[in-house]
Amino acid sequence: QRIREIYPTWFNALTFLIDMQPDLLGQLVEFSGIRSHEFRVVDESFFTFVSRVDPRNVPIELRRSIFREVIAYHNRRRQWLPAQLASALHIFFDSSLEEMLKNEVAEAESRRETDRFVPLGNLSYVVGFLLKEGATLDPSYWRNKILSYVSRNEEHNVVKRHALYALEKLDDPTVIAEIPDLMKSDELVMRAFVSTCAKLDPDNPKCLQYFTEAVRNDELQGIYGFLEVRKLESIKRLLETFILDAKFRNEFLDQAAIFSR
Numbered sequence: 001q002r003i004r005e006i007y008p009t010w011f012n013a014l015t016f017l018i019d020m021q022p023d024l025l026g027q028l029v030e031f032s033g034i035r036s037h038e039f040r041v042v043d044e045s046f047f048t049f050v051s052r053v054d055p056r057n058v059p060i061e062l063r064r065s066i067f068r069e070v071i072a073y074h075n076r077r078r079q080w081l082p083a084q085l086a087s088a089l090h091i092f093f094d095s096s097l098e099e100m101l102k103n104e105v106a107e108a109e110s111r112r113e114t115d116r117f118v119p120l121g122n123l124s125y126v127v128g129f130l131l132k133e134g135a136t137l138d139p140s141y142w143r144n145k146i147l148s149y150v151s152r153n154e155e156h157n158v159v160k161r162h163a164l165y166a167l168e169k170l171d172d173p174t175v176i177a178e179i180p181d182l183m184k185s186d187e188l189v190m191r192a193f194v195s196t197c198a199k200l201d202p203d204n205p206k207c208l209q210y211f212t213e214a215v216r217n218d219e220l221q222g223i224y225g226f227l228e229v230r231k232l233e234s235i236k237r238l239l240e241t242f243i244l245d246a247k248f249r250n251e252f253l254d255q256a257a258i259f260s261r
Contacts, residue, residue, distance in 0.1 A: 006031070008045035015052050022057040029066060034073045044082075051088030060094070067092035068100060071126065075104065075119040080158065086125045090133040098137055101127065105145060117156035120149060124159060128166035143170060150179055157186045164192040173201035183213050190214070194221040202228035205237075212241055215255065216248050223255050 006014070006028070018025050029035070032046045050070065055063055067089055074081050101123060108119035127142055149155050149163040160182075167175055182193040194214050197207035202225055214222025226238060242249050 006046065011045045011049040015049060019054055019057070022059075025053065025058055026062055029062075029069070034069050047082065047085045051085050053091070055091040058092075063092040064094065064097060067097055071101075071104065071122065074122055075108070078114045078118045080118065081122045081125055083125075086122070087129045087132075089126055090130050090135060093130055093135055095136055102138075102141065117159050121156065121159040121162045124149060124162040124166050128162065128169045131166065131169035131171075139170065139172070142166070143172060143175065146170070147175060147178055150182075157189050160185070160189045161192045164189070164196045168196040168199045171200070173204070176201050176204050176206060181210075183210055191219065191221045194219070194225055198225040198228045202226075203231040203234045208234055208237055212245075212248060215251050216245070218251055218255070220255055220258075223252070223259065227259075 014028065018028070028046075034046070047070070050066065058066075070085065070089060070092075071081075073079075104119060105123055108116050108123070111119075124146055127137065127146070130137060131142075146163045146166045149159050150167065155163075167179070176197060179193070179196075183190055185193065194210055197204070197210050198221075201207055202211075207225065208229070211222040211225035214225065216222075229235065229238070242252060
């Protein structure tokens with residue numbers, strides 16, 4: 001009571017308690033301070049706890065409220081959403097909340113620096129996980145928005161990485177033609193870019209070129225890309241490059257040695 005915090009060691013037990021008495025979840029959310037606009041850092045254990053809640057017994061309005069408040073808290077505090085939490089938010093989502101996401105995007109785009117890029121990174125990440133779980137979203141709107149974040153040279157690297165993840169989950173191979181060449185980008189962005197190509201259209205000639213460049217630069221992500229190809233022409237192109245490009249051949253053999261297939 002003195003510090004108004006929940007001991008982190010209690011959260012495991014609280015998960016079982018909420019399964020038995022779902023009505024207590026609202027009180028825990030209120031006590032956590034996530035709704036407070038005063039400065040208060042919510043214990044990370046609380047968010048881990050939220051990500052483990054079984055939503056089936058939680059009233060729909062409380063589910064919607066948790067979805068909104070988790071995003072609002074991180075955007076307000078300018079904190080990146082951790083992957084475990086972002087991946088779990090789909091359990092609290094329904095289609096009525098998409099308009100809220102669009103409004104958050106519009107508000108973030110009107111701001112600058114951290115007030116802009118942290119919310120956009122968080123929202124892109126959430127949208128990616130929602131798409132992964134099969135949520136019904138406006139594909140045209142999110143395709144255009146996310147593609148614009150990937151394409152802007154001045155965009156923050158975390159925003160680009162999360163946007164690339166969302167593009168991958170959008171499952172639209174036509175975006176490959178519109179994504180600029182990101183092979184000279186920050187290392188993590190480059191890896192996310194190659195991964196997106198591998199998942200969306202590995203047999204695309206542009207993607208094969210990116211895989212080749214990645215291998216030549218000693219990046220394992222290029223090998224992962226080649227493991228996804230399925231067309232005969234792609235295999236021929238790989239073999240031709242293997243024969244003609246000594247640097248590629250040496251790097252390929254060094255990297256492929258750690259793979260089982």
